[in-house]
Amino acid sequence: MKHNRSRKPALNVAEEDSFRYPMALAPKNIPSKAFPPWNFHATAAVQLNTKRNGGGLIMFTFLLWCILFVFCWPLALLALVAYPFVWLLLLPFRIVGVAVHGVLEIIYLAITLPFRLLAAPFRV
Numbered sequence: 001m002k003h004n005r006s007r008k009p010a011l012n013v014a015e016e017d018s019f020r021y022p023m024a025l026a027p028k029n030i031p032s033k034a035f036p037p038w039n040f041h042a043t044a045a046v047q048l049n050t051k052r053n054g055g056g057l058i059m060f061t062f063l064l065w066c067i068l069f070v071f072c073w074p075l076a077l078l079a080l081v082a083y084p085f086v087w088l089l090l091l092p093f094r095i096v097g098v099a100v101h102g103v104l105e106i107i108y109l110a111i112t113l114p115f116r117l118l119a120a121p122f123r124v
Contacts, residue, residue, distance in 0.1 A: 069076035 065076060065079070068079070
């Protein structure tokens, strides 16, 4: 006896393309209400590098802490308690570093903009 499985109705073009295009790159013939207010495509570019260097670094740090715990457990516990305070102390320097990096990136882009425009293929 065969089961009669009902298929889901096919998505129309607007629903299908809403998952394929970000909002800014959407074709003009698709109504804008078909696009959700969020954009998963933008978050795909922001990824943690845990597979390349972060995962191994965390394990190495943990192993060093375990060795320190075996040799001098009071110092290891002190390091464990002091780490969040040191992180909070260094947080403003990280924020300033991000801001300076952003400003330098804007300056670099402003200087190289004419060269990038000249190197682009001419389109009519």
